[in-house]
Amino acid sequence: MHKTIDPNILYFGTPVVLISTLNEDGSANLAPMSSAWWLNQSCMLGMSSKSQTMLNLQREHECVLNLPSSNLVSSVDRLALLTGRNPVPEAKEEMGYRYEPDKFGTCGLTSGSADLVKAPLVKECPVQLEAQFVKSHSFEEPSSLVATEVKILRVHIEEELLMGGKKNYINPEEWRPLIMNFCEFFSLGSKIHPSRLAKPFMDANYNN
Template identity: 50%
Template sequence: MTDTLTEPAARHVVTNPAILYFGTPVVLVSTRNADGTANLAPFSSAFWLGDRAVLGVSHGSQTYANLRRTGQAVIALPSSDQADVVNRLALTTGHPTPAAYKLARGYAQVADKFGRAGLTAVPAQVVDVPLPAETPIALEAEVVAFHSEPGSDGAPVTELRVVRVHAHPELLLPGRPNRIDPDRWRPLIMSFQQLYGLTPRVAPSRLAAIDEEAYRR
């Protein structure tokens, strides 16, 4: 049997990227600090399955410490025209004593993360964490599990259950209050450390042709 990967016509080459960020939504994760103030941090390692959100959260971050202590968060999704909001939060930490490695990378301690981002903090309805009014989508969430521990070799993965979804009304399908219109929703995407937006729809999908309500748990 011929190994097609060794044929002259093969178009792939073997490569070894340090990261595999082929394209995921950027999120802003809001948590509650021990002194009662709010922390807000950008993340590019996020995906969803059913009502579960999965985040890659560094064990040394203020967000991780807050999630461990309170078990609550708001996961906000900025739109593609809010890249400046994300960039204003880059290289900032809410930790009162930033780790040496963060200081070496140019991080600065910022107490008012919402103010730094230019966002308005409004109360959530289920969790005791504020959500940013200006992001088109905000998900109230509670921690389900931490899938790795500090010092372990596993990726720092935190699983949360989404308990309430907030959306700007212009994103909803007319007459369908529980459906986000994908033609109106334009998330901010991280692809190999650069920010992108979505193009208009290129084709109808046969991969996901069932009614969305069939996914409801």
């Protein structure tokens, strides 16, 4: 039996991304988000236009999408309810957010240099995607949310995630993304069924 309901959020479970960007003074900001999806070499990011991250991305046109594995959950949780924006926007202040200029220090993660963008990598994240701003699309008013398309310029992968030493194939059985599911943290279970879609992708990549 189904019921019709009116939930506040529809966060059905997506991977957590730590977005690093540069602030106006050249320091780094790091923010957790999870409304992200990928197509080909592009990613669409859903975030508030009032976040420091989106202000930075629209000004600098660059970021790094760092994907934490599930064992980094406590570091990610330490970034919750923090913003790099000063003063803190009123709505966020009411939710208990505070300004934090040193997000890396607060969560205990380490910054490293990227190759093509000035924003830093998060060294502990097994996946680091250097990216360039393409365009933003506003959600229907009165929301401050924007969907922002970025183009992936460079992919850094922890070597242990590669399929049998292959150069360009990530082994999904090794990758353990951190998932946000209705504002709670989850990890993935194991593979449950062979996938018919995987074969043509695998064949196309196998010689690389």
